[in-house]
Each structure stands twice: as structure tokens, then as C-alpha cells.
Amino acid sequence: MNWGSSLDPTGIKKMKNQELVLEDYLNTKDLLTSYSHDEIGDDHLYTGVKTPMRADAFDISDEEKKESIAKLFEQIMEVMGLDLKDDSLKGTPTRVAKMYIEEIFSGLNPANKPKVALFENKYQYNQMLVEKDITFYSNCEHHFVPIIGKAHVAYISSGKVIGLSKLNRIVQYYAKRPQVQERLTNQIALELQSILDTEDVAVIIDAKHLCVSSRGIKDDTSATVTSFYGGKFQIPEKVQELYNYINN
Numbered sequence: 001m002n003w004g005s006s007l008d009p010t011g012i013k014k015m016k017n018q019e020l021v022l023e024d025y026l027n028t029k030d031l032l033t034s035y036s037h038d039e040i041g042d043d044h045l046y047t048g049v050k051t052p053m054r055a056d057a058f059d060i061s062d063e064e065k066k067e068s069i070a071k072l073f074e075q076i077m078e079v080m081g082l083d084l085k086d087d088s089l090k091g092t093p094t095r096v097a098k099m100y101i102e103e104i105f106s107g108l109n110p111a112n113k114p115k116v117a118l119f120e121n122k123y124q125y126n127q128m129l130v131e132k133d134i135t136f137y138s139n140c141e142h143h144f145v146p147i148i149g150k151a152h153v154a155y156i157s158s159g160k161v162i163g164l165s166k167l168n169r170i171v172q173y174y175a176k177r178p179q180v181q182e183r184l185t186n187q188i189a190l191e192l193q194s195i196l197d198t199e200d201v202a203v204i205i206d207a208k209h210l211c212v213s214s215r216g217i218k219d220d221t222s223a224t225v226t227s228f229y230g231g232k233f234q235i236p237e238k239v240q241e242l243y244n245y246i247n248n
């Protein structure tokens with residue numbers, strides 16, 4: 001699919017549920033200025049491949065963040081009229097804060113990035129390696145509700161190989177952020193290209209967004225597929241080979 005320079009604001013809306021390639025998202029940022037914030041959220045548009053974070057994001061410690069989040073979440077619950085003296089609700093603000101920082105958004109902190117060791121393996125030179133059906137849980141950055149899906153990750157070895165569990169860990173690291181599926185796809189792919197020192201990386205993500213199925217248009221059956229095909233994965237035969245592995 002080539003959106004190329006003909007990409008226009010109407011074209012961006014069509015991106016949902018369709019494949020997106022690298023040059024496309026680089027073109028999207030300026031075009032988003034013609035959208036209201038509500039439209040950006042409900043259409044799940046996004047502004048770039050980097051997770052938008054402030055420069056001072058890590059000036060305070062995780063402990064301080066958990067304390068602040070707990071206080072603020074308590075306020076949200078208060079405003080909604082919930083009785084925080086109730087034994088069932090009492091611990092919720094602290095639990096949510098801990099879950100945000102230590103689990104579901106732990107991938108915002110570069111300190112939690114998986115350490116990756118590469119192995120030389122001349123026998124696997126030029127071979128396609130595919131790790132399929134990597135289950136992940138992420139959260140939509142527009143609604144803060146879950147995105148649940150599977151990632152298929154592939155690369156063509158330049159002589160270096162990476163442990164399969166590390167491919168899984170890289171997927172999990174980027175999933176544990178407030179995300180947009182296209183960005184998640186691209187972040188995983190660019191990370192692998194950089195680690196493996198090759199362009200020949202493909203990432204396909206098939207996911208369900210709870211903000212689409214449990215609220216908004218309440219479409220319970222649709223899934224969103226996004227993909228990144230780098231280097232040799234732009235050759236149709238390679239894509240076919242990849243699909244054979246995935247569908248096998």
C-alpha cells in the first residue's frame with residue numbers, strides 16, 4: 001500500500017484497519033493539525049513514532065510517581081462519589097499507582113528496556129527467523145483502556161541472531177506504554193533493525209481495542225492489523241514466505 005505524497009487528511013482516516021508503512025507516519029504529523037482532539041482520539045490517529053514524553057519525565061523517582069498517582073487517582077474516585085472508606089475501595093488508589101508504574105506502563109522508563117545479547121550464527125545467515133503469536137497487553141493512549149493482541153516478528157539474519165525470548169521481551173517492553181497500534185508496530189520494528197543491524201525486519205500486529213469493542217461504536221468483532229516491512233521484506237516472495245510461516 002502506498003499512501004505516498006497523495007496522503008491527505010481524508011487519507012489518514014482510512015489508515016485505521018489498514019497497513020501503514022514507515023514513510024507514511026512521517027507524513028502524518030502536520031496533517032493532524034486539521035483534526036480536533038476528539039477526532040484524533042476516536043479515530044486513533046497519532047503524531048509520531050516516538051512516544052511523546054517530556055524531557056523532565058524522569059526527574060522524579062518511581063516511588064514519588066506512585067505516591068502522586070495514588071493521590072490523584074483517589075481524587076478521581078472521590079469526584080465520582082465513591083466511598084473510599086469502604087474496605088474494598090480503600091486500597092485501590094495505591095494499587096492503581098503501583099500497577100501503572102511497575103507493570104502496565106513500565107515500558108515508558110528506558111531503565112526497563114530489555115538487555116539484548118546477540119549470537120554469531122553463520123549457519124543462519126540469510127535465513128528468515130519468525131517468532132509468531134506473541135501475546136501482548138497494551139493500553140490505548142487515547143482512552144487508557146486495553147489493547148490485546150498478537151505480534152508476529154521476523155527478521156532475516158545478517159549472521160547475527162537474537163534469543164527468541166528477547167524478541168518477546170522487546171514486544172512486551174513497547175506494549176507497556178500508553179500506545180497506538182501503528183506506533184507499537186513501528187517502535188518494535190525500528191528497535192529490532194537497530195539491535196540486529198539490518199533493515200530486514202517485519203512486524204505484524206493483530207489486536208483488539210477495548211475502546212472500540214466496549215465503548216464508542218461497540219464493535220466487538222473487528223480487529224486491527226498493522227504491519228511494518230523493512231528491507232528484503234518488501235519483496236513479495238519474502239512476504240509470502242513470512243505468511244506461510246505465520247499461517248502454518
Ligand SMILES: [Zn+2]
Pocket residue numbers: 041044140141142143144209211212
Ligand atoms: Zn482508544
